[in-house]
Amino acid sequence: MAEKIEFHDRMLSLGLARVSEAAALASAELVGRGDEKAADQAAVNAMRNQLNLLDIRGTVVIGEGERDEAPMLYIGEEVGNGKGPEVDIALDPLEGTTLTAKDMPNALTVIAMAPRGTLLHAPDVYMDKLAVGPGYPDDVVSLDMSPSERVTALARARGCAAADITVCVLERPRHEDMIAELRATGAAIRLITDGDVAGVIHCAEADITGIDMYMGSGGAPEGVLAASALKCMGGQMWGRLLFRNDDERGRADKAGITDLDRIYARDDMVTSHVIFSASGVTDGSIVSGIKRTPTHLTIETVLMRSKTGSVRRMIYRNPRK
Numbered sequence: 001m002a003e004k005i006e007f008h009d010r011m012l013s014l015g016l017a018r019v020s021e022a023a024a025l026a027s028a029e030l031v032g033r034g035d036e037k038a039a040d041q042a043a044v045n046a047m048r049n050q051l052n053l054l055d056i057r058g059t060v061v062i063g064e065g066e067r068d069e070a071p072m073l074y075i076g077e078e079v080g081n082g083k084g085p086e087v088d089i090a091l092d093p094l095e096g097t098t099l100t101a102k103d104m105p106n107a108l109t110v111i112a113m114a115p116r117g118t119l120l121h122a123p124d125v126y127m128d129k130l131a132v133g134p135g136y137p138d139d140v141v142s143l144d145m146s147p148s149e150r151v152t153a154l155a156r157a158r159g160c161a162a163a164d165i166t167v168c169v170l171e172r173p174r175h176e177d178m179i180a181e182l183r184a185t186g187a188a189i190r191l192i193t194d195g196d197v198a199g200v201i202h203c204a205e206a207d208i209t210g211i212d213m214y215m216g217s218g219g220a221p222e223g224v225l226a227a228s229a230l231k232c233m234g235g236q237m238w239g240r241l242l243f244r245n246d247d248e249r250g251r252a253d254k255a256g257i258t259d260l261d262r263i264y265a266r267d268d269m270v271t272s273h274v275i276f277s278a279s280g281v282t283d284g285s286i287v288s289g290i291k292r293t294p295t296h297l298t299i300e301t302v303l304m305r306s307k308t309g310s311v312r313r314m315i316y317r318n319p320r321k
Contacts, residue, residue, distance in 0.1 A: 005085040007115040009275045009305050012084075015054045016113055016277045017303045021316050022050040023093050023109035024279035024299050028290045031282060032103035039100045043093035043109055044072040048079065051089070056080035058113070061121045062090035062221040075121075086116035090225050096195040099282055106198045106284035111277055112228035118272035120224050120264060123251035126242040127220035129196070132213050133203040134234030143238050143263055147178050147215065151185045154213055162186045168199045168214045175216050197278075198286055200226035204233035209285045217242055227269040228276045232304030233311060237266040273307040287313070295320055 026046035030039040044064065051058065058080040063073045073079075079089060089111065094100060096107035112119070130143050132154060140157045141150040147167075155162045163186040169175055171191040182189055190211055192199050196218040202211040223239045230237050240263045243249045252260060279301040280287035291298040296317050303312045 007085045007087060007273070009113075009273055009307055012054070012056070012087075012113060013275045013277075013303055013305055016111060016275055017279075017301050017314060019047055019050040019054070020109045020111050020277040020279040021299055021301055023047040024281050024290060024301075025297060025318060027094055027100055027107075027109070027281050028292065028297050031100055031107075031290065034101050036097040036101045040094045040097045041072075047091065047093045047109065047111070048073050051079040052081060054080050055084035056113075057082050057084060057086045058089045059087070059116070060091065061088045061119050062092075062112075062224050064093070075124075088114050088116055088119040090114075090119050090221070090228060092197065092222065092225060094281065095197050095222070095225075095278075096281070099194050103282055104193065105282055105289075106192070106195045106286070107281040107289070108195070108198060108278045108284070108286070109281060110197055110225055112225055112270075112274055114228070114270060114274040115272050118270065119228070119274070120269040121255040121257075122220035122224050122241070122269075123248070123255045123257065125220050125248045125251060126217045126244070127223040127239045128217050128242055129200065129223050129226070129237070129239050130213070130215045131200045131203045131226065131230060131237040132235060133206045136236065138236070140236070141213070143240055147181045148185045150213065150215065151182060151187045158212070163188075165212050166190055166210055168192060168202055168211045169216045170194075170196050170199065170218055172216075178216065197222050197226045197229070198284060200237065201229045201233070201278075201286055204230055204235045205286075224269050225276075227266045228274045228306075229278070229304065230266055231270045231274055231306040232276050232309065234309070235266070237269075239264045239269065270306075273305070275306070276304045278302050292320075
């Protein structure tokens with residue numbers, strides 16, 4: 001039996017930053033060009049190539065989709081050079097393809113890495129999500145509360161009025177009733193068009209972003225990525241998978257999920273230490289977007305480790321070819 005190689009998160013973290021940076025670099029020339037597919041494909045190719053340079057035996061558990069649907073970085077794909085520890089990989093090569101194509105804020109390249117078997121293998125379905133930042137009592141809010149009850153509970157914990165709470169919500173028709181209920185409390189709402197990984201991360205830095213809570217349904221894979229970031233930065237998150245038909249319930253069964261009604265807390269989605277890296281493609285409140293000059297591209301990356309709680313911001317200036 002081969003000896004198990006330890007997951008040295010500190011040694012792997014800078015390599016992970018290079019992966020998200022490579023994907024952002026590849027997207028640079030496609031910002032604002034109106035071609036979502038080309039931008040996504042460029043990021044996918046670059047991320048895959050860079051991952052295969054790392055000393056890991058990695059398996060993509062959150063990726064572009066099933067193998068037959070996504071030829072690059074599909075769920076179950078093996079990455080790395082096969083010389084290091086066994087790890088789970090969760091990634092979104094371009095979180096916000098539409099944002100990139102339209103040069104709108106908060107497009108990111110995102111990736112997380114953890115020891116094998118410690119990231120939730122979330123199927124490609126919707127997830128009802130709820131998140132708050134650090135500094136609150138455990139379970140200060142819950143998915144079983146109504147939206148208005150969540151605002152009231154968070155305001156009480158903060159010692160403020162409901163009108164002082166700002167909630168981030170993905171702007172979708174399915175959220176219209178929830179938005180109306182939230183506004184009836186007096187709370188402010190920050191609507192985002194895409195990119196709910198960034199939306200959840202905003203809660204962890206409320207003093208900077210002005211966002212206290214995130215709620216609403218979005219992709220379950222993105223929920224695991226967001227939970228990875230919150231595990232590094234601090235904060236609480238809950239998710240419950242949503243199924244619209246038998247095909248989606250079949251995806252859960254294939255992923256080994258038997259309790260379809262389970263509510264997953266942050267540490268249920270990410271059960272061990274994790275490292276997380278996100279690089280900016282367009283300007284946002286988490287990181288700056290790519291800056292282009294005739295001679296160079298400059299990218300900002302945020303690199304985080306849950307083991308130490310460290311959050312490192314790096315500027316990468318690369319000559320244009």
